[in-house]
Amino acid sequence: MAETTTHVAEPTRRDFLYIATGAAAAVGGATLVWPFIQSLAPDAATKAAGAPVEVDLTPIAEGQIVKIFWRGNLIFIRHRSAQEIKAAQDVNVASLRDPQADSERVKNGKDQWLVVYGNCTHLGCVPLGNAGEYNGWFCPCHGSVFDTSGRVRGGPAPINLPIPPYSFVSDTKLIIGQEATA
Template sequence: MTTASSADHPTRRDFLFVATGAAAAVGAAATVWPLVAQMNPDAATIAAGAPIQVDLAPIAEGQDIKVFWRGKPIYISHRTKKQIEEAQKVPLSSLPDPQPDSARVKSGHDQWLVVIGICTHLGCIPIAHEGNYDGFFCPCHGSQYDSSGRIRQGPAPANLAVPPYAFLSDTKIQIG
């Protein structure tokens, strides 16, 4: 076949080139998929992230414990009357991330605050019972959270996150 004769059928020729190029693109994309997907958490890691149960009975009023779920520290605080009152009476308009205390605890279990202990600024772990608000203080960049885990002062943009959890009984919760 000479150049002239192939130029007589430009569409057929173009179609072949486009089809081949498209097939190559599909093949490349399909190859890239597993190469990227392998970086997602593996099955063992996902299985290890199953819900955990925590017994609250040993935690006295005013105390708090730290448990780990999915590699994250979870603070469980048994709040005092004073802490609960403080958390409830703060005017929402004064908060950088307005949220009532009732939205951060389970109703009927006001004394239990369960939050993910990771500062919403850059991921450091705040220290409990420190700072000016009877809550948490992050030593990295000085963010301060109140007794409801809400941001009050400092560079953090949001309140400490509340993990998914439920009360199985009055003294037992399941996180996750």
């Protein structure tokens, strides 16, 4: 039987030059590319867009729904009438698809203010306010119906309109994006 031998070549000066040139190119390329990559980062104004938003409730009339944006999300602020509050409170919670009492969806003592995300929980369309069978919201895309508490009452939406974090600073001001600390 013939014996086979493997010959391992010793590194040459050319191999060293290839490695050294490649390393220098990588370091130099990173030095040139890094400022470009940093320029793609959001600036301070964009980062501040996620900051809490203060809303003055004074100009919002009873029965009116105001739309604002917070962190790129549509938010509905609804000034509910006494009739809308009573209708929302009188609902048999056990009959709801996503059972939640009206008192769980508003701040204690501020029943007239409902604050919810403004996209249908089915596929994200924007529902029309003061519309639908319960005079809450009606989604024109696929027919979901929400009551004056933002609870799903019909159509394909699986859950209620979610509630963003918010707190009241005073009787006429609230902050969206910040829960109460007390």
